[in-house]
Amino acid sequence: MMENAKYLIGFLLLAEYSSSVVSDFTCGTPLIGSRIVGGTDATEGAWPWQISLQQDNSHICGGSLISNQLVLCATHCFTHSTNPADYTVVLGAYQLLNPSSHQIISNVQNITVNSLWSHDGTPGDIALIKLSEPITYTKYILPVCVPPSSMDFPEGSTCTVTGWGNIGSGELLSSPKTLQQLTVPIISNTNCNTMYHIGADSDPSAVIVPSDQICAGYEAGKKDSCQGDSGGPLVCQVGGLWYQAGIVSWGEGCATPNRPGVYTYVPHYYDWIQTNGIPPSASSMSVLIASLLLVLTLFLMQR
Template identity: 50%
Template structure:
């Protein structure tokens, strides 16, 4: 990480952009756990410790990131925060490395896998200059309901298989996943029970995404990263990578913290944050800061 900081001044910075959420200069084109096009996911954040990706996150404005509470149970002083990254082994000109000012974890999180409240707000040390490679994702308001036939995307630098790290040059991975409703997801988990999981482990503040047959999923190191769905106002943060039983196991889809469930909590803690309201299937209107009402 120190090498990136030392070489940063020699790299050409991309042109600044206004803070419009959910916009990407490049659309995703590859399905199935493949390298993402550079710049496709400009809100993607990596929390690094000793040059290793520990967790992901999603930029929501110039100074705040949404991630998972379980990423910060041991503190945050040890983390470097990467934005504008693509290949972790080859720092691009868009790369910005910063640190954490504070972390606000939801009070319901109890430091147990599968706990409710696995969401955290991370304040960065200083506001960022936004550009084509560093942009915020849109936040859904508390009324948002995502259609279960919606295909969404999960991204990160986590393991490619359980116990197998992403190989160099550590290119950001993307995977298109269908959403799964709570009842169906609980039925899947109950049909292949794990000894450390209760009955119906998927709670009201969670959403599932993935494939019942397994084979494709988020994995270790992707925690805290984005699950985004497209609407006409832009890409919207539906979920935060939270927990799962192994990686890509059959009948054990990925479980994500449901972001609309915590919209009011986010609004209470992040100054002047804006949301989008879902009016219909994949249709949403941008709401001004703290308005939380349908247009």
Template identity: 35%
Template sequence: MEAAGFGQYRTRRGWIMGHLCSLLAIALLATSLVQGAQGSENQAGCGKQLVSGRILNGQAAKDGAWPWQVSVQRHGSHVCGGSLISESWVVSAAQCFTPPVISSTYRVQLGEKSIFDQTRNQTFSSVKRVIRNPSYDSATHQADIALVELENPISLTAAISPVCLLDASVRVPAGTPCWVTGWGNRLPQMSSSLAKTLQEVEVLTVGSTVCNSHFRKALQKPATYSPIKVDMLCAGYMKGYKGFAPGDGGGPLVCEKNGTWYLGGIVSWLLTTTVNGVTSVADGYPGVYNRPNAYNEWIQKNVPGVTFTVVNFPSNSAHSSAKIPRVLLLTILLWLTL
């Protein structure tokens, strides 16, 4: 009976193990398919560079590296950066347009890394209208976003093309490498001159909790105060300063996934310090950006046909949590086959 019982147990065990192996194999396949689906994005028509890529402590950009970058100019002089999001629309910062906004005084320069020299790639467009977000608060920097409609649709080329926009559900994780570009001051001093050519620098995103705590101490605010609002994103470094400078306002912070670039932030504000009457960018504090996908409903209301993309940017925690169930399933599968 013991022999028979053992034999029956082995038969049942083999049947059960076989089914479990099949189920685990299906689970592993399903996990791989889901992860593959989550990693896919719509890459058509936006976010493509002509070439692979000194803002403050950065370097000069190559021709065509950032084809969505624009210079917002007033009376022919550069005042801010911006990002092309369609043939007729640019997104920039609300702070760049002081009321009353007279559209005829503005123009947009596209397709060129220099804002001083005339070249064959250079394209100018007059401005039809400027729409500042009605919730913009100059004191807190909330809703620091504006839409600029061009007088006429422009022709898209390899050197002039839009950046992709993120779905409202997307949060760029802390530690994500992104790039900020612009013609802002080359030196930390606020009074220094603009860069002659478009500058680029890589920065890392910083979590809002860490960024809030860091800025709160600098501003000597109570624990209940949050200088980094829900529509903001920090990016930069906690030592020294590497990022945007005065003159870069409204420009793009872009993050890449699978060869496509997405607009993660709009240059908004930074900390400054004044010593002996000279005001400079403060060391040790990241730059703060408006998070444009916090205003997707407002953008969609004003920009016909605009689209947004769901993107899953990798993070250390996300990778770890994704690996654990796969490793566990593989371990069980191997044990069952022994």
């Protein structure tokens, strides 16, 4: 009896380990590679957390899947309405005008916007979309990792922004509207503020880019996120996993010199995401395994 109990404990520990490996694997780990840089077409499935937020079957914003029922987006995407019935979320999309068999369309159960946001440049440009039902992960639909508040993305870090937005000021993405990807370096808030003061009428001491935001792009411009990319992810690879550093928020023009893209800094809102979304918790399998291990341990201690 005692020997059998030991074998059972070993099996449960192995099961718990296997469960944790699968959980870690699904976050920020695309199953399809070939991510080409420089403002080009992405490979289908390369960014499996990218979603299209749609209103009346038209793309209005990007977003990112962070769990099987939660999407991270921007508050400014919901200035016209926060009624869930007005929106749908397309997951696994690649070419917006050429729907893929890999994509699914979900209704929206709830939208949570941050009350701090009032207009471009103000804090709180972050929102959570709760899907009507949990979705099943596929190699084309997987979540990105949400970085904890302690994680830092230093200046010069190479990251990627994706979306179906304009490819220039007033220049629409051409048919079939293939998902675009662009590699951009992180710019420190100090340097970004300095850039935004160049040619501006604002007080030189005024903070244009506050601490809840982060900049990415090039001093010379030419490459940037643009209208239609709003709400979408800026992701950086850390330790082999893709973490979402930013949410496309605002900027002056598109790819304008000294006006890099400004993103909501996701680590700053980690607690807000957990409070208003789905707090991290053990899976039901983990809870069951832990409970069985506790019972077995108590049983063996009594013998």
